[in-house]
Amino acid sequence: MKIYDTHTAPTPRRVRIFLAEKGIEMEYVQLDLQKGENLSKEMRKKNPIGKVPVLELDDGTCIGESVAICRYFEALQPDPPLMGVTALEQAQIEMWQRQVEFGLFMQIGMCFQHSTGYFKDRMTPVPEFGAVAGKTAQGYLKLLERRLGETEFVAGNTFSIADITALCAIDFARVVKIKVAEDQTNLQRWYQQVSSRPSAKA
Secondary structure, three states, X not given: OEEEEOOOOHHHHHHHHHHHXXXXXXXXXXXXXXXXXXXXXXXXXXXXXXXXXXXXXXXXXXXXXXXXXXXXXXXXXXXXXXXXXXXXXHHHHHHHHHHHHHHHHHHHHHHHHHHHOOOOOOOOOOHHHHHHHHHHHXXXXXXXXXXXXXXXXXXXXXXXXXXXXXXXXXXXXXXHOOOOOOOOHHHHHHHHHHHOOHHHHO
């Protein structure tokens, strides 16, 4: 079993942190996104959309999408739970994970792609869209600031995949000069707490 990974990209990092929290060792195969190694014919067979990460099982079965990979390992090794235990916990964590992904993680990704032109050889950057995405991400940080004034972690009082997604998004946001404001004290408290976990170094 191995995972095709790009160490500098935020999406594969979610899986690395998830597995580190569970203490699961993994072989990682690094791909250079700028050189388009993820778009090769071989990689397209593993994941038709050419994205990383991709989990390849020993029998050759491949699973793309970071959350799908995390869900696979959550089912294999439920402890410690990162996607909830009860039906209510699972629903709440899924809700916050999706909202953080759409409201923050994806917006920062779009800001990066459309503002920097990093992938201009394979897409048409629209700088105006990148600027709007950045503002949307900053708006979502305000929502998280309010939320974290009510709960210890994003989805409640236990660390979950929603926190992993938020951490990876905020760390990557530095590339486009988006960061947690000094007066966002709840976010600052949460960020110090989750970024100090050993898994954050994955």
